[in-house]
Each structure stands twice: as C-alpha cells, then as structure tokens.
Amino acid sequence: MKSDDELLELVRHDLSLAELLWEVCEFDLTRGDHGETVRLSSGQALEGIAGDFTGGTFFLCGECRSVRPVLYASSEGQAGLIGYSLAEALEVMIGLPSWWDCLKFSGGGDLVSMQSAAEHLQRDELRDQPEVGAKRVQLATALSLDLATVPLLVARLRDAVAGTAPDFLLTVETGGEYGSLFGPWLPSRNPSWS
Numbered sequence: 001m002k003s004d005d006e007l008l009e010l011v012r013h014d015l016s017l018a019e020l021l022w023e024v025c026e027f028d029l030t031r032g033d034h035g036e037t038v039r040l041s042s043g044q045a046l047e048g049i050a051g052d053f054t055g056g057t058f059f060l061c062g063e064c065r066s067v068r069p070v071l072y073a074s075s076e077g078q079a080g081l082i083g084y085s086l087a088e089a090l091e092v093m094i095g096l097p098s099w100w101d102c103l104k105f106s107g108g109g110d111l112v113s114m115q116s117a118a119e120h121l122q123r124d125e126l127r128d129q130p131e132v133g134a135k136r137v138q139l140a141t142a143l144s145l146d147l148a149t150v151p152l153l154v155a156r157l158r159d160a161v162a163g164t165a166p167d168f169l170l171t172v173e174t175g176g177e178y179g180s181l182f183g184p185w186l187p188s189r190n191p192s193w194s
Contacts, residue, residue, distance in 0.1 A: 104183035
C-alpha cells in the first residue's frame with residue numbers, strides 16, 4: 001500500500017488522474033483551505049489536503065508519517081474520520097457511491113440503515129451514471145487501491161466515523177464542536193427509495 005504522501009504526489013503530478021479523482025469522488029487537491037480556523041480536540045496537527053464541491057474539506061491528522069487518519073469536515077458543521085489512512089479513505093470514496101449520503105441516512109450510525117442507503121445509492125448511480133463504474137475501476141487501478149465490496153466499505157466507513165471521538169473531534173476557535181457525520185435520518189425518509 002502506498003503512503004499518504006506517495007498517493008498525493010501521484011495525483012498532483014498527473015492532471016488526468018486528478019481530474020478523474022474529481023469526477024468520481026469530488027476530491028479536489030486545489031481546495032485544501034477550510035475557510036475557518038479549526039483544530040482537533042486532542043491538539044494533534046491538521047493538514048487540509050483537498051476539498052469537495054460543497055465546500056467540505058479533507059484533512060490528514062497528526063504529525064507527518066507514512067499514514068495518517070483522514071478527517072472530513074463539511075461546510076455545514078459536521079466532521080469525522082472517514083479512514084485511518086488516505087488509501088482507506090480513497091477506497092471508501094471510490095468504491096462507495098455517494099458515501100456522504102450513506103452517512104446522512106444512517107439513523108445515527110446504524111450499520112443496517114447504512115447498508116440499505118448504500119444499496120439505494122448504488123442502484124441510483126447505475127441508473128443515472130452507468131459509466132461511473134468503469135471510472136471507479138480505472139481510478140482504483142491507477143492508485144493501486146482495492147475495490148472492496150460495498151458492504152465491507154460501509155462497515156469500514158461506519159467504524160471510522162464511530163472512532164472519531166474523543167481524539168478527532170473538530171472544534172472552532174470559540175470552543176464549539178462540529179457535529180457527527182452520522183445523520184439522524186433513516187433511508188425510509190427519502191421518498192424516491194420507497
């Protein structure tokens with residue numbers, strides 16, 4: 001498995017790979033500034049490495065080493081770990097269609113609800129963007145990452161987010177904390193999934 005720095009350098013030096021990463025994962029290495037001063041509850045270092053189209057930011061946590069946990073902070077005030085290395089986080093983002101929506105419809109982090117949401121999201125993606133599956137394979141191959149099954153990726157994502165507290169809670173200068181990435185809604189709340 002490549003180190004976090006090796007993966008970042010690979011993408012930074014290959015414009016077509018960076019573009020593919022944006023298309024598949026909305027992971028943009030040119031947007032690592034979060035827009036407000038934040039820190040981890042543990043006091044560990046944070047390095048903004050990328051952003052997404054909604055204004056969210058991906059951070060590497062802790063001091064420089066070969067692998068570091070990846071924290072995602074939304075522009076709406078939710079944050080949490082999404083992988084214990086950049087490779088893990090990218091595997092989730094590449095292999096799990098709409099991973100963010102899977103968390104939003106998790107019923108507070110319930111694995112069964114997340115699995116159900118993932119099935120709906122995967123079906124929606126196949127219907128609306130059938131070409132994305134091939135791009136996911138191409139991207140995973142180019143980055144030497146594994147494409148695990150959706151149930152395994154959902155479980156990994158759930159475990160990472162559940163591991164956020166206490167050391168990886170994101171706070172602002174005034175001391176307020178970001179909320180959990182686990183949304184309160186169940187998949188049944190989405191009318192197009194019934």
